[in-house]
Amino acid sequence: MRMNEGVEWAAHACTVLAPFWPRHGLSLAALAELHGVPAPYMAKQMQRLSAAGLVRTSRGRTGGYALSRAPSEISLWQIARAVDGVMPMFRCTEIRQRGPCGTPRENCTRPCGIAASFAAAEAAYRKALEEVSVADMLEQAMANAGSRDATAVAEWFKSKVTEVPGE
Amino acid sequence: MRMNEGVEWAAHACTVLAPFWPRHGLSLAALAELHGVPAPYMAKQMQRLSAAGLVRTSRGRTGGYALSRAPSEISLWQIARAVDGVMPMFRCTEIRQRGPCGTPRENCTRPCGIAASFAAAEAAYRKALEEVSVADMLEQAMANAGSRDATAVAEWFKSKVTEVPGE
Numbered sequence: 247m248r249m250n251e252g253v254e255w256a257a258h259a260c261t262v263l264a265p266f267w268p269r270h271g272l273s274l275a276a277l278a279e280l281h282g283v284p285a286p287y288m289a290k291q292m293q294r295l296s297a298a299g300l301v302r303t304s305r306g307r308t309g310g311y312a313l314s315r316a317p318s319e320i321s322l323w324q325i326a327r328a329v330d331g332v333m334p335m336f337r338c339t340e341i342r343q344r345g346p347c348g349t350p351r352e353n354c355t356r357p358c359g360i361a362a363s364f365a366a367a368e369a370a371y372r373k374a375l376e377e378v379s380v381a382d383m384l385e386q387a388m389a390n391a392g393s394r395d396a397t398a399v400a401e402w403f404k405s406k407v408t409e410v411p412g413e
Numbered sequence: 414m415r416m417n418e419g420v421e422w423a424a425h426a427c428t429v430l431a432p433f434w435p436r437h438g439l440s441l442a443a444l445a446e447l448h449g450v451p452a453p454y455m456a457k458q459m460q461r462l463s464a465a466g467l468v469r470t471s472r473g474r475t476g477g478y479a480l481s482r483a484p485s486e487i488s489l490w491q492i493a494r495a496v497d498g499v500m501p502m503f504r505c506t507e508i509r510q511r512g513p514c515g516t517p518r519e520n521c522t523r524p525c526g527i528a529a530s531f532a533a534a535e536a537a538y539r540k541a542l543e544e545v546s547v548a549d550m551l552e553q554a555m556a557n558a559g560s561r562d563a564t565a566v567a568e569w570f571k572s573k574v575t576e577v578p579g580e
Contacts, residue, residue, distance in 0.1 A: 247414040249502045249531075257527045258508045282511035322530055335416045341425045342554065344449035347566045349558045359553025360424045363489055364416075367541035374534035386526025387509065391516045399514045 250330040255281055256291040257325050257383065260300065264317035264384040266407055271301075271312030276406040291329055298328030304410045312410035317384060323375035336364035417497040422448055423458040424492050424550065427467065431484035431551040433574055438468075438479030443573040458496055465495030471577045479577035484551060490542035503531035 259277050266272070272280070278288040292311050295301045302314040313320060327333060338361035342349045357365070426444050433439070439447070445455040459478050462468045469481040480487060494500060505528035509516045524532070 247416045247497055247502055248499050248504065249414045251504070251506075253503065254506060254508055254527065261527070280512045280514060281508055282515075322527070330414055332415050335414055336420065337415065337418070339418075339421060341421055341448055342557075345447045346569050347447060348449075353558060356557050359550055359557060360421065360428070360489070362553070363542065363545040363550070367538045370541045371534045371538040374537045375530065378530040383526055383530070386529070390509075390523050390526060391520060402513050 247335055249326065250332075252287075252291040252294070253326050253329045255283060255288065256295055256329045257322060259288070259291065259311075260295070260313065260317075260320060260325055260380045261383040261387055263301070263311065263313050264380050265403075267313040267317055268412070269312070269409055270407050271310040271410040272403075272406055273308075273310040273408055276408075277311065280406075294329045294331075295325065298324065300324055300328055302410060302412070304408075308408050310408040310410050313380065317381040318379045320380045321376045322378040322380075322383065323372055325380075326375060334365065334368050336361065336368065338364075414502055416493065417499075419454075419458040419461070420493050420496045422450060422455065423462055423496045424489060426455070426458065426478075427462070427480065427484075427487060427492055427547045428550045428554055430468070430478065430480050431547050432570075434480040434484055435579070436479070436576055437574050438477040438577040439570075439573055440475075440477040440575055443575075444478065461496045461498075462492065465491065467491060467495055469577060469579070471575075475575050477575040477577050480547070484548035485546045487547045488543045489545040489547075489550065490539055492547075493542060501532070501535050503528065503535065505531075 258281060262280060263271050274285055274289055274292060277292065278285040281288065292301060296303055299314060300320055301311045303309065303311050338358055340354065340358065342358050343351055343354060425448060429444070429447060430438050441452055441456055441459060444459065445452040448455065459468060463470055466481060467487055468478045470476065470478050505525055507521065507525065509525050510518055510521060
């Protein structure tokens with residue numbers, strides 16, 4: 247199984263928006279340019295984040311997207327779920343009840359052991375992603391970026407940042 | 414993201430084959446009947462398990478499938494990977510290197526923090542599934558089945574079980 251590729255774009259977009267929270271953000275055009283991706287594709291991910299309440303948007307010529315909560319209060323799990331949507335990964339169809347040796351439905355009071363094992367694994371996966379916040383992602387990105395020209399990056403952002411009024 | 418639905422059939426098939434290891438197994442027709450699924454669909458999952466070395470097969474009129482290792486030595490992770498195949502779930506495309514503020518490639522000596530977070534979550538998921546063996550699955554299935562008519566089930570299996578010579 248493969249996660250929707252938009253999750254990667256959405257996670258990077260949230261990370262990039264983090265320093266501008268709470269009052270400012272970036273336009274769709276700036277987010278698309280920053281990530282080197284067509285604006286309609288970027289828009290799709292931002293709309294999913296917006297529908298999940300993770301970003302807010304303002305319309306018009308100077309409109310843009312901003313995080314709707316503090317970077318420390320948005321998790322990678324929330325981003326993944328907002329964009330990928332299809333969870334849980336494993337869906338039990340009660341195979342144990344089928345066929346000539348099936349367990350009678352009335353005996354199936356507990357979840358099938360196979361389904362329970364997948365649910366436990368998915369819970370561990372979810373917990374790991376819940377423990378990573380956008381603030382953590384920003385910190386990691388800054389640490390990993392190393393010695394690139396911070397001034398040029400700051401100038402680019404300065405020219406693009408836009409105010410996004412709260413709701 | 415959704416796991417390939419064949420994983421559920423494959424996990425149940427391995428569980429059902431467990432009591433007959435090491436010398437015996439069930440024909441494809443019996444496995445399909447047992448699970449109430451068309452034989453070609455069952456065959457597809459069994460072929461994936463066979464390609465992964467988890468089951469062995471014998472040909473001919475009395476041919477069938479048997480586990481190729483002890484039930485305690487086959488994990489739910491191995492079954493899921495054999496049938497679903499597409500792992501890892503998250504694939505990093507190095508977005509951080511793109512666009513006007515991209516991190517220069519030579520600075521990307523460590524994995525992107527976002528990719529590293531997904532990798533850690535997937536490792537937790539994998540570990541949870543590695544800790545569940547087919548022997549565990551059989552034990553859970555027996556415990557959950559409760560008071561169904563064990564004699565009828567035993568009779569059905571007795572009529573279907575077939576010897577599957579080792580490789």
